Amino acid sequence: MAFLVPCPDCGNREAAEFSYGGESNRRPAPGAAAAELARYLFFRRNVAGTQVEWWYHRDGCQRWFLARRDTRSNLIEETYWPEQRAAHRA
Amino acid sequence: MTVLNPLRYFQPWTMWHHQPLRSSYDAVIIGGGVHGLATAYELAKRGMRRVAVLERSYIGSGASGRNTTIIRANYRTPEGVAFYKESLRLYERLSQELDYNLLFSQQGHLTLAHTDRAVNVMVERAAVNRLLGVDSRVIDPREIHELCPELDLSAHPAYPIQAALYHPPGAVIRHDAVVWGYARAAARLGVEIHPATEVTGILADRGRVTGVRTTAGDVSAPVVVAAVAGWSSEVGRMAGVELPILTHVLQAFVTEPLKPFLHVILVSATLHIYVSQTDRGEVLIGAEIEPYTTYSQHSTIGFLEQSAHHTLELLPILAPVKVLRAWAGLCDITPDYSPIMGKTEVDGFFVDCGWGTYGFKAAPVSGVCMAELITTGKTPSLIEPFKLSRFWERRLVSELAAAAVSH
Numbered sequence: 082m083a084f085l086v087p088c089p090d091c092g093n094r095e096a097a098e099f100s101y102g103g104e105s106n107r108r109p110a111p112g113a114a115a116a117e118l119a120r121y122l123f124f125r126r127n128v129a130g131t132q133v134e135w136w137y138h139r140d141g142c143q144r145w146f147l148a149r150r151d152t153r154s155n156l157i158e159e160t161y162w163p164e165q166r167a168a169h170r171a
Numbered sequence: 172m173t174v175l176n177p178l179r180y181f182q183p184w185t186m187w188h189h190q191p192l193r194s195s196y197d198a199v200i201i202g203g204g205v206h207g208l209a210t211a212y213e214l215a216k217r218g219m220r221r222v223a224v225l226e227r228s229y230i231g232s233g234a235s236g237r238n239t240t241i242i243r244a245n246y247r248t249p250e251g252v253a254f255y256k257e258s259l260r261l262y263e264r265l266s267q268e269l270d271y272n273l274l275f276s277q278q279g280h281l282t283l284a285h286t287d288r289a290v291n292v293m294v295e296r297a298a299v300n301r302l303l304g305v306d307s308r309v310i311d312p313r314e315i316h317e318l319c320p321e322l323d324l325s326a327h328p329a330y331p332i333q334a335a336l337y338h339p340p341g342a343v344i345r346h347d348a349v350v351w352g353y354a355r356a357a358a359r360l361g362v363e364i365h366p367a368t369e370v371t372g373i374l375a376d377r378g379r380v381t382g383v384r385t386t387a388g389d390v391s392a393p394v395v396v397a398a399v400a401g402w403s404s405e406v407g408r409m410a411g412v413e414l415p416i417l418t419h420v421l422q423a424f425v426t427e428p429l430k431p432f433l434h435v436i437l438v439s440a441t442l443h444i445y446v447s448q449t450d451r452g453e454v455l456i457g458a459e460i461e462p463y464t465t466y467s468q469h470s471t472i473g474f475l476e477q478s479a480h481h482t483l484e485l486l487p488i489l490a491p492v493k494v495l496r497a498w499a500g501l502c503d504i505t506p507d508y509s510p511i512m513g514k515t516e517v518d519g520f521f522v523d524c525g526w527g528t529y530g531f532k533a534a535p536v537s538g539v540c541m542a543e544l545i546t547t548g549k550t551p552s553l554i555e556p557f558k559l560s561r562f563w564e565r566r567l568v569s570e571l572a573a574a575a576v577s578h
Contacts, residue, residue, distance in 0.1 A: 083469065084459070087495050095473075097473055100462070101463040103417075103464075115565075116563060119562055119563050120413070122416070123506045123562045124562070125404075125415065125416070126415055127414075127416055128265075128378035128404070129405050129418075131404070152418070152464060152465050152467070153466045153467060154467060155463075155467050163292075
């Protein structure tokens with residue numbers, strides 16, 4: 082596979098063991114305007130650079146976690162659990 | 172006595188001239204791929220004289236030189252079928268139009284069905300295609316065998332072939348030649364082609380585009396078109412335009428050249444591959460996009476292993492054949508697998524993007540429609556369903572059943 086994903090539980094594993102969950106974005110509040118819902122559903126930043134995204138260790142611990150990955154090189158700089166999110170928000 | 176210098180025959184020659192970048196144009200097109208060049212050519216044909224195509228690398232270096240060259244019109248939605256039907260029609264006479272041999276080969280396109288559901292989708296696609304005048308029908312294994320005797324039609328593979336959607340006008344073409352043909356034809360009409368000129372910013376004033384910032388200086392232009400495929404999100408951001416696009420990588424490989432044996436294009440959505448034989452004899456195999464977004468154009472061994480394995484399920488005779496080379500290209504995937512073409516919220520800034528895995532086959536009609544839109548200000552009816560605002564209005568054109576992997 083193309084690159085390694087450091088699972089916070091299991092350590093470095095091939096990316097093929099994981100499911101990709103897409104870039105992290107904030108769910109709109111109930112009753113949000115239609116435009117805000119459309120943005121949440123369809124629009125993504127899709128940066129050529131570092132982004133925070135969801136990964137699921139499908140063939141391992143079967144847990145969701147967050148990763149900071151450089152989309153140009155596929156190097157994952159760090160991974161952490163959702164509850165550690167506040168500490169990692171830049 | 173004169174000595175013949177063999178190097179004389181290898182002296183550099185060009186089909187278009189390089190000139191310094193001017194400070195202003197009537198239109199600037201970002202991206203020297205087949206879409207950008209086709210748009211430039213069609214603009215020049217409509218009388219626009221000062222058009223520049225700016226390419227970060229060399230022309231055709233992106234998806235235009237990395238696709239698997241398949242052209243077809245057997246889509247599923249009426250909007251998609253009408254659009255790609257016109258593109259196919261333009262491709263059929265593109266060699267004459269550009270006065271350049273494009274090695275166009277209309278050998279027919281077979282989409283294989285390995286499951287009941289796939290057969291149902293194909294029956295539906297064939298009905299939509301025929302209603303819109305596209306030659307397309309479902310055929311049984313007996314007829315498939317006549318078209319391609321090398322296919323394994325036995326019950327032995329994991330997913331035996333049940334039927335196929337046969338699209339006789341489906342074709343392959345020399346993709347680089349399409350790029351060069353458009354570039355030469357556009358240059359003859361006065362279009363300037365600027366390779367190695369990267370756009371680093373888009374200049375706008377009160378919601379109107381005024382030009383671009385490049386590595387060779389600022390250029391003013393009332394019209395800027397982004398035709399940059401996988402890089403659309405980044406270029407859109409320069410103009411402050413949000414796009415519903417994800418950049419994925421798609422891989423392909425070719426085998427060593429073989430005597431011509433495959434006279435039809437094979438596609439299998441179940442096995443995630445499509446196979447054709449090029450004019451050089453190489454068997455060309457493409458796959459589906461990788462599941463994660465990325466801007467990295469590296470090939471992976473996992474892809475090679477899996478695609479080779481799946482190819483052998485279809486064509487066991489390829490078992491002793493060696494792989495010659497593999498490569499990857501970036502795809503700008505939209506939520507509904509239809510393109511995004513037309514105006515944006517910034518006046519004068521147009522996008523021609525969201526081409527996912529089906530951009531190459533749409534190049535001629537995209538050039539015509541984008542040029543018509545830019546010169547008349549009116550969105551042609553063929554691309555009206557593909558406007559960017561459809562995502563805000565939630566009027567999506569779902570082409571998933573006929574676009575994903577069905578090249």
